[in-house]
Amino acid sequence: MDKKKVCMVGDFSVGKTSLTQKFVNNVFSEQYLTTIGVKIDTAIVDETKLIVWDVAGRDSLSPINLSYLVGASGIALVADGTRPETVDDLHSIWDTVEKRIGKVPTVVALNKRDLPEWSVTPEQIQSLKERGWIVFETSAKEGVEVEGLFTQLCRLIQ
Amino acid sequence: MSQLDELRRIIVGGNADQLADLKNRIESLEHRTNDVAEVLSPAIDKELASGGDRLVESFKEPVSRSLKQAIRTEPAEYAEILYPVMAPSIRRAISQAISSLLLTINRSIDSATSVSAWKLRMQSWRTGVPYAELALRQSLVYRVEHVYLIHRDTGLLIKEISSSDTQTLDSDAIGAMFSAIQSFVQDSFTAGNDSRLTDLKVGEYNVWVAHGAQTMLACVITGDAPEALKQDLYDTLDQIRTDYSIEIARFQGDSSSFDGADLAMSNLLQVRLKDIDEKQAARKSKVPLWPFLILAAVLLFVGYHWFERKTLLDTANHLLDNQPGIATTHLFWEDDKIVVQGLRDPDAKIPFATLESYGISESQIDLRTIPFRSLEVGMELQRFTEELELPSGVYLSEREGSIYLYGEAPFLWLQHNNNRIRQLAADRRLNISQLSPSYESVSDLLEQSFSKEDLARLKMSSLVVDEQSVLVVGGQLDIQSLTILQVMFANSDWVRLNVQPRPLKSES
Numbered sequence: 001m002d003k004k005k006v007c008m009v010g011d012f013s014v015g016k017t018s019l020t021q022k023f024v025n026n027v028f029s030e031q032y033l034t035t036i037g038v039k040i041d042t043a044i045v046d047e048t049k050l051i052v053w054d055v056a057g058r059d060s061l062s063p064i065n066l067s068y069l070v071g072a073s074g075i076a077l078v079a080d081g082t083r084p085e086t087v088d089d090l091h092s093i094w095d096t097v098e099k100r101i102g103k104v105p106t107v108v109a110l111n112k113r114d115l116p117e118w119s120v121t122p123e124q125i126q127s128l129k130e131r132g133w134i135v136f137e138t139s140a141k142e143g144v145e146v147e148g149l150f151t152q153l154c155r156l157i158q
Numbered sequence: 159m160s161q162l163d164e165l166r167r168i169i170v171g172g173n174a175d176q177l178a179d180l181k182n183r184i185e186s187l188e189h190r191t192n193d194v195a196e197v198l199s200p201a202i203d204k205e206l207a208s209g210g211d212r213l214v215e216s217f218k219e220p221v222s223r224s225l226k227q228a229i230r231t232e233p234a235e236y237a238e239i240l241y242p243v244m245a246p247s248i249r250r251a252i253s254q255a256i257s258s259l260l261l262t263i264n265r266s267i268d269s270a271t272s273v274s275a276w277k278l279r280m281q282s283w284r285t286g287v288p289y290a291e292l293a294l295r296q297s298l299v300y301r302v303e304h305v306y307l308i309h310r311d312t313g314l315l316i317k318e319i320s321s322s323d324t325q326t327l328d329s330d331a332i333g334a335m336f337s338a339i340q341s342f343v344q345d346s347f348t349a350g351n352d353s354r355l356t357d358l359k360v361g362e363y364n365v366w367v368a369h370g371a372q373t374m375l376a377c378v379i380t381g382d383a384p385e386a387l388k389q390d391l392y393d394t395l396d397q398i399r400t401d402y403s404i405e406i407a408r409f410q411g412d413s414s415s416f417d418g419a420d421l422a423m424s425n426l427l428q429v430r431l432k433d434i435d436e437k438q439a440a441r442k443s444k445v446p447l448w449p450f451l452i453l454a455a456v457l458l459f460v461g462y463h464w465f466e467r468k469t470l471l472d473t474a475n476h477l478l479d480n481q482p483g484i485a486t487t488h489l490f491w492e493d494d495k496i497v498v499q500g501l502r503d504p505d506a507k508i509p510f511a512t513l514e515s516y517g518i519s520e521s522q523i524d525l526r527t528i529p530f531r532s533l534e535v536g537m538e539l540q541r542f543t544e545e546l547e548l549p550s551g552v553y554l555s556e557r558e559g560s561i562y563l564y565g566e567a568p569f570l571w572l573q574h575n576n577n578r579i580r581q582l583a584a585d586r587r588l589n590i591s592q593l594s595p596s597y598e599s600v601s602d603l604l605e606q607s608f609s610k611e612d613l614a615r616l617k618m619s620s621l622v623v624d625e626q627s628v629l630v631v632g633g634q635l636d637i638q639s640l641t642i643l644q645v646m647f648a649n650s651d652w653v654r655l656n657v658q659p660r661p662l663k664s665e666s
């Protein structure tokens with residue numbers, strides 16, 4: 001069986017861990033336990049074993065630890081749809097990532113679709129699509145588009 | 159000099175030069191710097207003297223920022239500065255861990271009373287090697303549990319072998335974690351790229367890692383493995399690197415082309431029991447062994463003698479204490495006699511015959527007992543049997559702690575012992591609910607005193623009155639015979655009369 005490393009990248013508290021856990025273990029927790037360093041899980045999609053690196057989120061104090069991303073076959077960029085600035089941040093995040101590991105297949109998750117505070121503008125989505133990324137509006141809480149996100153990523157890297 | 163200057167001179171007088179000097183001072187950067195430098199230190203001192211809270215507040219951010227910046231740019235230098243501070247506590251932690259390990263081993267073997275533990279203790283005593291260390295040397299097994307071949311950059315697991323098939327975690331995740339830890343170590347502790355994670359401890363497991371350019375080989379070990387294993391680890395990695403150099407370079411996540419690699423890895427799955435060299439220990443031995451043998455023989459002899467006497471004492475105690483009417487409190491050997499202390503009913507019998515069969519003669523027993531009246535069931539049984547002289551058909555026996563006197567008893571015997579029996583029953587020392595007079599004894603009595611015609615008019619039946627079975631004599635008799643009958647069974651608790659006077663013949 002083929003194995004591929006993929007990484008979850010984005011600002012802190014956007015739901016990287018929640019999406020991974022929903023996909024791998026089909027669980028969701030309201031509790032916020034920030035990831036320290038990296039957490040690794042595995043899941044099998046279409047005959048491929050995804051080794052999912054759930055990397056600690058970025059904030060003003062700590063940049064993303066780029067060495068965790070080395071060797072990744074694909075990236076899932078995650079933003080919080082109720083905090084529009086996290087969507088904008090994806091562009092700059094991607095630039096630093098690309099500098100380190102080069103161009104790899106990428107999908108985008110705009111997460112927390114279930115919340116009423118959702119405030120992503122069509123312009124924002126357009127700018128993401130212009131970069132060639134496939135954008136998913138996900139909800140880790142309700143399991144919306146979580147499968148789709150990972151399956152798409154898997155297809156891109158096969 | 160203009161008029162204006164003239165005017166200025168008149169107003170401010172000779173201070174004009176001073177003024178110019180002052181102006182110059184304010185405008186010149188050098189001057190200002192000198193001035194601030196002069197007051198800075200006293201100003202800080204003054205602020206500190208009055209608590210210094212404001213000062214700390216305003217310095218907090220810049221100091222912390224510059225520290226961060228400084229560490230980031232020169233991590234090696236700061237590591238060197240911090241090393242003397244941290245090294246002692248690291249060392250202390252390690253030595254604590256080791257001593258607590260020794261303690262655990264010591265304790266666990268302490269509690270074991272196995273032969274081997276005793277052997278170890280003796281050995282420790284003779285050779286002077288600390289017990290815990292011997293235990294450590296003998297009982298420590300090291301075993302390589304898992305070996306992982308990991309692609310360095312991606313952290314993908316290429317190959318894995320285990321010494322047991324009890325694998326609870328996902329090996330792919332474990333492989334990735336090794337590489338994550340490696341990245342973390344590299345990023346967090348060193349500026350250069352040449353320092354690598356080679357040892358790590360996870361709970362009771364030691365993990366040793368060998369690094370190649372594109373692969374790493376990690377093995378998970380329980381116990382303390384010898385340094386030689388590290389060499390094996392690198393040898394194996396080198397072998398894999400040469401055998402599979404093309405496959406490694408091309409690796410994209412498909413490990414099927416590494417099928418033979420586990421063969422090379424399998425010689426790392428070592429299990430070793432470290433045994434202490436018996437012969438060497440014996441040669442070093444400071445105390446010869448034979449005095450111990452003699453001591454052991456003496457101990458054995460004394461021990462056996464003591465054991466034999468103890469056994470006799472226990473036997474005597476058991477036999478006597480179980481005898482009705484005897485309650486022993488203390489038995490001991492005095493010269494060649496067994497002294498028995500306790501209580502003894504004068505009626506109680508000493509089971510000399512039984513004692514004899516266990517090798518205790520009558521003359522060996524020295525009774526120093528205090529007399530008492532035992533109401534113990536066994537004793538009572540013995541006493542009643544002697545006292546009541548049971549006729550045939552009547553029995554005494556013990557059931558559930560009570561003594562039963564039961565059966566069909568001759569009427570005259572009942573009459574004779576009636577008071578005693580009734581009294582014992584009232585005291586609840588005897589249960590007589592199943593004692594009854596026998597038919598024959600009563601009818602024998604009647605036959606002796608009455609004519610055949612009279613006897614024909616009487617009949618007998620049994621009846622239970624107040625939980626006591628009695629005989630009832632019923633029928634009709636003429637007045638004369640009836641009087642005789644009434645005298646015969648007057649006040650008898652065992653026979654009741656239900657006989658009517660018969661009309662005289664002459665009248666009919």
Ligand SMILES: Nc1nc2c(ncn2[C@@H]2O[C@H](COP(=O)(O)OP(=O)(O)OP(=O)(O)O)[C@@H](O)[C@H]2O)c(=O)[nH]1
Binds near residue numbers: 029056058111
């Ligand atoms: N309502 C809702 N809440 C979500 C969703 N996804 C995540 N959350 C909540 O958001 C918080 C943060 O989620 P995490 O998955 O821990 O975020 P993260 O990106 O892993 O955060 P870091 O590890 O700190 O970078 C948690 O309290 C989650 O319960 C979602 O789809 N809907």
Ligand SMILES: [Mg+2]
Binds near residue numbers: 017033034035
């Ligand atoms: Mg997380």
